[in-house]
Amino acid sequence: MKDRIIGLIVNPLAGVGGRLGFKGSDGAYGIRALMMGADLVAPRRARAFLESLDDELASKGIQVKLLLPPGRMGESVAREAGRLRAVKVETVPCVDPRIWPTTAHDTIRCARTIENEVDLLVFAGGDGTARDILNAVDMRLPVLGIPSGVKVYSGVFAVNPRSAARVVTAFLEGRARLEERPVVDVDEEEFRRDRLVLRTFGKLLVPVAEGVVESPKTLAGGEGVEDIARFFAEELYRDCTLYILGPGRTVARIAEYLGVRKTLLGVDAVHNKRLVGKDLDEEAIIELIEKHPRTVIVLSPIGGQGFILGRGNQQISPRVVRKVGKEGIVVVSDPEKLRSLGRLRVDTGDDDVDRMMRGYIRVLIGYGKWKMVRVE
Known part of the structure; x- marks a missing residue:
């Protein structure tokens, strides 16, 4: 099988406010979480995905090229993963790695930079990051999320980083079907007022392998x-x-x-x-x-x-x-x-x-x- 090309974009602030009870990490809340010393979640989960993907592909003799943004948005994750056997890493200069913290505009810029070069775009983040990816690429290529945010309402995420690696492998082997999945997010200000207001922003094209991609969240209501x-x-x-x-x-x-x-x-x-x-x-x-x-x-x-x-x-x-x-x-x-x-x-x-x-x-x-x- 010839080499395929995958993109990986990490939103390093995704999920950073979760253990602090912030209900999300968008905007000032992500900055506040950093100032309070919160650990970065998304890079760790992206690394787990990358290591699992390399193991999966190496066992099957599949080689892929991975396009990454510089710095915390991708390159440092690959460096921390150590020696990769089946994944060849290439950095795309879509952002200045010296600028920290990153923003939604950085995610959008990097997605648009690599969209025409990749067969599949994988991102580590939450619903806010999914909205950024939607803004950048819409339905023009398949996309898969590594769940890393506080809110994960959208139907575009794998169950966990290892499941994401299995979905990508299935996609590369032609075993995954493509489905239109909704990008759903909450109004974080209403969320912090203890009111759940959901909105569907659009759809992304997602590779689906049985049992490893979430359904969108539904609200409970039952008789019991x-x-x-x-x-x-x-x-x-x-x-x-x-x-x-x-x-x-x-x-x-x-x-x-x-x-x-x-x-x-x-x-x-x-x-x-x-x-x-x-x-x-x-x-x-x-x-x-x-x-x-x-x-x-x-x-x-x-x-x-x-x-x-x-x-x-x-x-x-x-x-x-x-x-x-x-x-x-x-x-x-x-x-x-x-x-x-x-x-x-x-x-x-x-x-x-x-x-x-x-x-x-x-x-x-x-x-x-x-x-x-x-x-x-």
């Missing part, structure tokens, strides 16, 4: 929410236990049954039926856990995707999960949503924590009703 909340309050709740309540309508309804009003989209904490933490970041959650002998984390899967960790709740980080353990996590879901999902997913960015969470977990689906569901 009241029974779940009532059972939790009447039978599961215990005084002197700290409850870390993740985002979502089902968990918010549980909070109401406990007599408190939580944020719909943030991570809150309840102790002795009193709100002791609101819209918490990672560090605040850790501090609360260390003050209480017993902690339970309550999560609800994202409709349409099935993620219980790693999407929209990055504050519940690998550090948090390790402290509580899998046995300290309660998953709740109305049965209709769970039937549509079939399985649950985790993508915390920590392989050890993801392995710990995989397998089967009990999910509360009604009043005293549980279902064993596989976590992938």
Whole structure:
């Protein structure tokens, strides 16, 4: 097979505000997260993709050329990945690597610079980055996202970096079909006011291999929410236990049954039926856990995707999960949503924590009703 050409663009600020509870990293919030010392997420996930892709291609004897922007938008990721066997890296001078931080204009400029040179454009970012790619290339070439943002509502992303490598390999081997997938984003200002306002901005052409590309998120609504909340309050709740309540309508309804009003989209904490933490970041959650002998984390899967960790709740980080353990996590879901999902997913960015969470977990689906569901 002759060499194929792939483009890779990294938005290094994508996801940087997740563990700080910022609900997104666009504009000033990304800068603020940097000033607070937050770690860069997207370069690490892009590196994981690149290393997995090289392994996949080398095992199949496939060679590709990879076009990258300079600096943190690509070149440094390839350099940190070390020696690549199947991927030949070439830097395209589309931005000045000395200028930091990068902006949406840099993403758009680089995408437009390389679009006519590549068979497939891969990007590491979130929904804001997907909008930039849409602005740059529209439907003119296939595009695939490596999920790295706080908000990942669009249907253009692989499940995780390793899945992205498998999709790219399938595309190169002619095994992936191309589909038009929506680019969806939220109004971040409304999001920070605890109101979820979604908007579809257009579509991108995405290579799809079975089971490895997400569906767009859907909003929950089901008939079992009241029974779940009532059972939790009447039978599961215990005084002197700290409850870390993740985002979502089902968990918010549980909070109401406990007599408190939580944020719909943030991570809150309840102790002795009193709100002791609101819209918490990672560090605040850790501090609360260390003050209480017993902690339970309550999560609800994202409709349409099935993620219980790693999407929209990055504050519940690998550090948090390790402290509580899998046995300290309660998953709740109305049965209709769970039937549509079939399985649950985790993508915390920590392989050890993801392995710990995989397998089967009990999910509360009604009043005293549980279902064993596989976590992938």
